[in-house]
Amino acid sequence: MAEQQLMINGVTKRFGGVVANDDITLAVPQGRIIGLIGPNGSGKTTLFNSIVGYHPVDNGSIRFEGKEISGMRVPEIARLGLLRTFQQTRIYGKMTCVENMQISVPHTHESFRTMFSKYPPEVTEKAESLLEFVGLYAKRHLMAGDLSFGQQKLLEFAMALMNEPKMMLLDEPTAGVNPTLINGLIERLKRTNADLGITLFVIEHNMRAIMNLAEHIYCLAHGQLLTGGPPDEIQKDQKVIDAYLGAQ
Amino acid sequence: MKSMGQKSVFYGVIVILSLIVPWLLPAYQTQLAFLWVMVVFALTWDVVGGQMGYNSFGNIVFFGIGMYVTAVIQRNMHFDIEEYVHVAGRVETLTPVQYLEGLFLGMGAGVVVAVVIAAGLGACILAMGMRGQYFGICTLGLGVAAGELANGWEYIGAGSGLVTPVFPDQLGQRGAFFYYIFFILAVIAFLTLRYLYAGRFGLAINAIRDDEDKAEAMGIHTTRYKIIAWCISAFFLSLVGGGAGHLIGFIDPTEVAFAGATFGVWMILMAILGGKGTLWGPVIGAVIFHITQELFWTYLFGWQRVALGALIVAIVVFFPMGIMGWMRERWPERFGHRVEEREAFSASKGGG
Numbered sequence: 001m002a003e004q005q006l007m008i009n010g011v012t013k014r015f016g017g018v019v020a021n022d023d024i025t026l027a028v029p030q031g032r033i034i035g036l037i038g039p040n041g042s043g044k045t046t047l048f049n050s051i052v053g054y055h056p057v058d059n060g061s062i063r064f065e066g067k068e069i070s071g072m073r074v075p076e077i078a079r080l081g082l083l084r085t086f087q088q089t090r091i092y093g094k095m096t097c098v099e100n101m102q103i104s105v106p107h108t109h110e111s112f113r114t115m116f117s118k119y120p121p122e123v124t125e126k127a128e129s130l131l132e133f134v135g136l137y138a139k140r141h142l143m144a145g146d147l148s149f150g151q152q153k154l155l156e157f158a159m160a161l162m163n164e165p166k167m168m169l170l171d172e173p174t175a176g177v178n179p180t181l182i183n184g185l186i187e188r189l190k191r192t193n194a195d196l197g198i199t200l201f202v203i204e205h206n207m208r209a210i211m212n213l214a215e216h217i218y219c220l221a222h223g224q225l226l227t228g229g230p231p232d233e234i235q236k237d238q239k240v241i242d243a244y245l246g247a248q
Numbered sequence: 249m250k251s252m253g254q255k256s257v258f259y260g261v262i263v264i265l266s267l268i269v270p271w272l273l274p275a276y277q278t279q280l281a282f283l284w285v286m287v288v289f290a291l292t293w294d295v296v297g298g299q300m301g302y303n304s305f306g307n308i309v310f311f312g313i314g315m316y317v318t319a320v321i322q323r324n325m326h327f328d329i330e331e332y333v334h335v336a337g338r339v340e341t342l343t344p345v346q347y348l349e350g351l352f353l354g355m356g357a358g359v360v361v362a363v364v365i366a367a368g369l370g371a372c373i374l375a376m377g378m379r380g381q382y383f384g385i386c387t388l389g390l391g392v393a394a395g396e397l398a399n400g401w402e403y404i405g406a407g408s409g410l411v412t413p414v415f416p417d418q419l420g421q422r423g424a425f426f427y428y429i430f431f432i433l434a435v436i437a438f439l440t441l442r443y444l445y446a447g448r449f450g451l452a453i454n455a456i457r458d459d460e461d462k463a464e465a466m467g468i469h470t471t472r473y474k475i476i477a478w479c480i481s482a483f484f485l486s487l488v489g490g491g492a493g494h495l496i497g498f499i500d501p502t503e504v505a506f507a508g509a510t511f512g513v514w515m516i517l518m519a520i521l522g523g524k525g526t527l528w529g530p531v532i533g534a535v536i537f538h539i540t541q542e543l544f545w546t547y548l549f550g551w552q553r554v555a556l557g558a559l560i561v562a563i564v565v566f567f568p569m570g571i572m573g574w575m576r577e578r579w580p581e582r583f584g585h586r587v588e589e590r591e592a593f594s595a596s597k598g599g600g
Binding site for chain 2: 093110163
């Protein structure tokens with residue numbers, strides 16, 4: 001397999017006797033939208049956690065842009081441009097939306113001077129235009145913790161964009177979002193990928209959303225990689241159907 | 249929202265009042281000097297405990313370090329060490345120049361030592377990822393350990409403490425002299441923190457307080473920010489410590505320098521009383537707490553510790569959010585986050 005932006009090779013992660021990820025090998029090519037599906041407990045979030053350095057892997061290698069990242073710490077990996085959002089949305093609740101955005105600027109080249117400086121107007125402008133992009137401009141001076149769950153999800157997405165990542169790992173971006181907002185969200189994800197060239201690797205339970213969004217989908221079951229392919233093939237794949245319906 | 253004019257009048261009144269108050273109340277100069285020490289206590293505790301959400305019970309360590317380093321430098325510059333230890337209490341008077349030299353050089357050295365120790369401790373405790381209650385307990389241990397070390401170290405007077413030189417008469421009154429030193433330090437601390445909280449540093453430590461895992465996942469240099477916040481606390485605490493040792497005149501290792509049960513607890517209470525995580529909260533909390541405490545001492549003598557204990561309970565029970573927090577809730581349009589015209593307009597259009 002040729003070198004891709006994200007290469008996961010033979011990754012195994014155990015929690016005591018439970019094998020959460022068993023010898024997983026997959027690749028995410030640059031500039032694409034790749035999906036990751038699987039029944040509850042199949043190891044999707046564990047795989048994401050392994051990729052971003054939240055816990056060490058027991059076996060295997062994870063390479064991002066040709067660089068081995070499996071031994072690196074969470075903030076170091078984030079600064080390489082590999083960013084994740086959380087399944088349980090996480091924002092800074094006691095700060096305003098604009099402040100949430102300002103602190104999300106890239107931290108890759110941070111000198112002591114920038115650590116103690118105020119934000120230049122460009123940063124605030126960018127923060128406000130991204131808040132406009134996700135439809136939160138009018139709420140920009142409210143405390144992020146006072147927003148509804150769906151709005152927090154949008155804010156978290158905007159914060160990720162503010163960080164100018166090369167690749168985003170999105171953990172269930174549509175979970176808990178009002179069905180009428182889901183279409184708008186999918187549209188924004190597609191525009192992010194098309195206009196900004198950010199690679200997206202998406203965990204999703206909403207089948208209609210992921211089939212519409214991703215170009216290629218991997219399916220996990222019981223910690224193992226079941227199959228991978230284009231959405232229409234995955235939908236017809238008997239192994240995937242069995243995994244979801246509970247056949248062993 | 250206060251206009252610029254109102255704001256400068258407000259600051260002006262505070263500064264002028266602060267400058268003349270030692271002459272209006274000459275009998276209380278020492279207590280007033282300690283008022284500013286309390287303000288620095290609360291402000292510096294709040295950097296780590298309030299704005300960053302790391303409850304530290306060990307900040308008193310840096311106060312004690314500043315105090316001891318200043319006193320030791322003053323002593324070593326002007327006296328024979330052996331002799332000084334043995335004649336403690338009957339020290340020859342220094343000339344004003346000697347006294348000031350020793351004091352300021354000592355305070356400078358105290359800052360360096362305290363900040364280096366803060367960075368070292370930070371690299372051990374914070375960089376290891378110690379959080380929450382574990383961090384609190386660990387810092388509590390630091391405070392106790394520092395007191396015990398000072399208690400057993402002969403070079404700095406051990407358990408019998410260290411006497412600082414007599415204040416030279418030519419410099420005026422001791423209380424007033426230190427009043428102005430502490431006032432200047434408190435103003436510098438306040439302005440420094442006001443500047444830092446308005447920029448990237450303030451938002452970064454707030455982000456750590458709200459969700460440290462998220463801050464890490466967003467690539468923020470969390471360890472670096474945490475250690476720097478701790479060092480900023482140490483910086484100002486060691487400076488007031490150096491002055492406070494000379495004002496009190498006698499440094500007891502556990503009752504004055506590493507006084508975790510009094511100063512160490514008060515700095516937390518003052519910040520909570522005023523409202524932790526706010527700029528003005530610690531200042532207001534320190535002023536109210538210090539005045540109340542002095543009144544207890546004057547009017548309830550014999551019961552002052554009981555009254556203080558009751559006050560502490562009342563603070564924790566009735567003001568969990570502090571005075572600033574309470575005011576923000578009571579008058580959100582005045583103290584809370586501002587609502588702009590433009591925002592109201594776009595909201596009325598149905599945006600968001």
